[in-house]
Amino acid sequence: MHSHRRPLLAGLALAALTTLLSPVALAQAKLKVAAVYTVPFEQQWVSRIHKALKAAEARGEIEYKASENVANADYERVLREYATAGNQLIVGEIFGVETAGRKVAKDFPKTSFLFGSSGKPQAPNMSVFDNYIQEPAYLTGMIAGGMTKSNKIGLVGGFPIPEVNRLMNAFMEGAKEVNPKVEFTVSFINSWFDPPKAKEAAFAMIDKGADVVYAERFGVSDAAKERKVLAIGNVINTQADYPDTVVASALWHMEPSIDRALKLVKEGKFAAEDYGVYSHMKHKGSSLAPLGTFEKKVPAELAAKVRAKEAAIYAGKFEVKVNDGQPKSSK
Known part of the structure; x- marks a missing residue:
């Protein structure tokens, strides 16, 4: 009786193992x-x-x-x-x-x-x-402040909510650091995805003398390209589409947040917490895009200032303040 059981048990074990290893x-x-x-x-x-x-x-x-x-x-x-x-x-x-x-x-x-x-x-x-990418936004502001010749910069955003406000405020602070004379025109299109409306808002700013526009939304860089002025990108790098227009971009990387969440779910340790910090530069959650096509067009002195500030942020020696208040146009 025992001798019959052994192959049966071995067969069951093999079947169990096969099930475990099956694609399903x-x-x-x-x-x-x-x-x-x-x-x-x-x-x-x-x-x-x-x-x-x-x-x-x-x-x-x-x-x-x-x-x-x-x-x-x-x-x-x-x-x-x-x-x-x-x-x-x-x-x-x-x-x-x-x-x-x-x-x-x-x-x-x-x-x-x-x-x-x-x-x-x-x-x-x-x-x-949330996209706490105010650090690279500050750096792109420095670039914008150093690249404007008219000292007029336009900013087009979706809605005046914390996510957008903090990036615009950081960008404006960065621009003022290198160019105290700079003036801003700020406008919100009250939509997350309406490129034609964003484009119109940017045209209005360019008509008033803005020679650099902050493209918080899609559509702004199209206006800049048509009018041959510069644009600063946000969240993604669109320079390949606008090689003569988009000088720099503040990039957001969700991988640190997503990978952390997946790991915790897998381990059964996922809890209620704020992942905001994982969008910071030190966690590789954000970065300043390479200057690419503008490598030789951005003055060396300005590029050096930006690199020094970037290094200070990574080293924890410079903190970009989070300001969620609604940004205003210059008086």
Whole structure:
């Protein structure tokens, strides 16, 4: 009787091992991650989150599903569908849909949520992040202040909310550091994705003498290119598309935040916290884009000043203040 059992047990063990190593079982070992975005994947801000998640997917760490262009009225429904489908981590931006996002997080305490939000983390399972890229924004401001000949700089933003304000304020401070004479015109288009409207706002500033424009939104660099003035990019590097227009950009890298969240979910240690700090330069969450096509067009003295300030930020010797107040045009 024993002799019959041994092959049977060995067979069962082999079957169990085969099941464990089967592609289905291996796929189950991947974290299930979903993302809900209110704008298109190519919109600057969201493109950075999407890129970091796609990188984790390419490494074979996660199974990734995402919805773009989700209307605010639909946001809660889509979030619930992903949570009900058993996704372990759900990522998205909830500016304008804070109530919906927080409600769903509360209803699914075993699911981890990582949301772009101006609010605080929500225990036990909702962490928040934001683009704290004020450090490279300050550096791009220095470049703008040194490159303007008219001493007039225009800034076009989406909405005057903390995420946008802090970058514009840092940019303006950087410009003033190298050029105290600089004057600013600030305008908001009240949309996250309306390139024609952003372009019109930039044209109005250029008509008033601005020879450098801060492209917080898509559309601004198009206006700058048409009128042959300079632009400063934000969040992503668009210089390849505007080689004679975009001097520099403050880049946002979501990889440190996303990779940290994935690790914690995997370890069962994900908790409610603020990921803001992981967007700082020292955590590789942001950086100043290479000057590229403008390497020889930016005066050497200005480039040296910017590099020195960049080194001081990395060394913790210079702190760019976070100012979330609405920036104003110069009097």
